[in-house]
Every structure is written in structure tokens, then in C-alpha cells.
Amino acid sequence: MCKEKEKSGCYLQGTVILLLLLLSVAACVFFKSTITPVEQNVKWIHSEVKPSTEISLQDSVKFASYTRRLDSMENELGMIRDQYQTDINIGIDRLNSWVGFWLAILAVVLLMAGVGQYMQVKKHDDDWNKLSADYKIKKQDIENLKKAVENERTALKDKLRIETTLFNLLRTMAALHDPLMLPRDDERKQRIIEYLAKAQELLIQYRTLKQKENEVDKDKNLCKEEDSMILCLIFTNFRLNICRCVALFTSPSVSIRAKCFLDYVEKEENKLSTRENMPIDSLNRFIGELGVLLKTLKSGH
Secondary structure, three states, rough: HHHHHHHHHHHHHHHHHHHHHHHHHHHHHHHHHHOOOOHHHHOOOOOOOOOOOOOOOOHHHHHHHHHHHHHHHHHHHHHHHHHHHHHHHHHHHHHHHHHHHHHHHHHHHHHHHHHHHHHHHHHHHHHHHHHHHHHHHHHHHOOOOOOHHHHHHHHHHHHHHHHHHHHHHHHHHHHHHOOOOOOOOOHHHHHHHHHHHHHHHHHHHHHHHHHHHHHHOOOOOOOOOHHHHHHHHHHHHHHHHHHHHHHHOOHHHHHHHHHHHHHHHHHHHHHOOOOOOOOHHHHHHHHHHHHHHHHHHHOOO
16 A cells, blocks of 8 residues: 555656656747847848038938938837837747646646545545444454353353252262161151252253253254253252152152152153253253152152
């Protein structure tokens, strides 16, 4: 861009110098052709008057003739002066015309150069505006991408926290059937109910995160391998824990409800393994079944 600007400036300077040289040559030619000696165009008549000692009638006639000739010469000189002044005026007019003509050409050239400079500046201004608009768009895209990455990172962090807490809770609940952990059955029952209620809350939070992820990704299938695997692990841990802890509850309703829950979980595991069900649908039904089981455990307790 700078090289093009310097190149156009060099062209403009060369054009101006060339016009000045042409104007100087034209002025020299004009002055040489118009300012010429007047003596070359005038035929002078030289006469000598030698008066004699005696003045006669013929001398008077000669003097009268000389006087007329002098008057005629004065008239000729006046005409020559007028012609010379006219030639000077014509030369000045021609000079003014030539100067005006070349100044007009110079003005046209400068106008064209100015228009060219204006077009270049306009082009640079348009390029700058376009670049600024592109920069703002790219900056906005980067900000949106950064925000999306931050949201995804936060969602992934929350999901990992929920999964880790849920697996730790299930691992702890798996040991509650051991009498060495808590000697009293009512304490172990109460702890199991509390853990199941907390697990249900964590599953609801996990479902909310998956629904937000579905809205962002626009993926309605949600049948991803990692989601199915994680839910299968969660369902398996729940099934094993319920099998171990249900023996603490002696109510028949609890036993029947637990048996139905275990059968349901086993079927859901098979459906997730074969990709028959979508993870989000299985999770919704599982939360509902877990709520029914938890309600039965509270009434049986």
C-alpha cells in the first residue's frame, strides 16, 4: 500500500515537472517570435538640410517641403509607435492566453491527481472500515466461543462432581449392611433412606445438566456411548446396594417394591447396553421408580 502511494506520488511529480518544462519552452518561443526590433520592419528616410546663406523663393519652397516631410515623418513615427504598442498588447494577450492554457492543463492534471488521491484514500478508508467490521465480528465470535467453552467446562465440572459424589455415596451405602458399621438396625435403615434421598437429588441435578447439554448441542438422541456406560454403572451400583440393604427391612410391601425395582433396573441396564432406550429417558424413569421405592421405604421404616 505504501509502495503504491510512493509510486503514484513519483508519477505526479514527473508530470508536473514535464508540464513546467513545456510551459518554459513555449514562453521562450513566444517571446522570441513576438519581440522583434521595430527597425527591421520600418524603412527610414535620411535627409540633410543645409541652408544657404541666401534665402530665395526656391528655398522657401524647399523649407515648406522639408516641413511637410517632417510632419509626415512625425505621423509615420506615431503610427509606428501605435503599431509597436499594438504588437506589445497582442504579445501580452498571447502570453496570457498561453499561460492560462497551460495553467488550465496543469489544473486538470492536478485535479486528476487529487481525484486519484481521493479515490485511494476512500479505498483505504473502506478497507479499514471493512477490516474493523471483520475484527468486531471475529472478536464477538471469539467471545461467544469463549463463553461457550466456559459454560461447557462448568457443566462438565458440575457433572463430574455429581458423578463422583454419587459413586462415593453408593460405595458408602454398600457397606451399611455390615453390622460392624452401625450396630443398630434402625440407624442403618435411617442412613440408607437418607443416602437414597440424597442420591435422588444428585440424579435430578445430573438430569438437569444433561437437559442443558441437549439444548446447547441440539442433539435430541442423546444416545452417546459414554452416557449409556455411566448410567449403566449407576444403575448397577443401585441394584447391588438395594440387594444388600433390603434385607434390613422386614415389611412385605418393602420387599415387593424392592423386587419390582430390581427387575426394572435390570431391564433398563439391558436396554441401555443394546441402545434400545435413550439415556435421558431411562434416567427420567429411573428417578421416578427410585422416588416410589424411597416412599415405600419411609412408610415401611
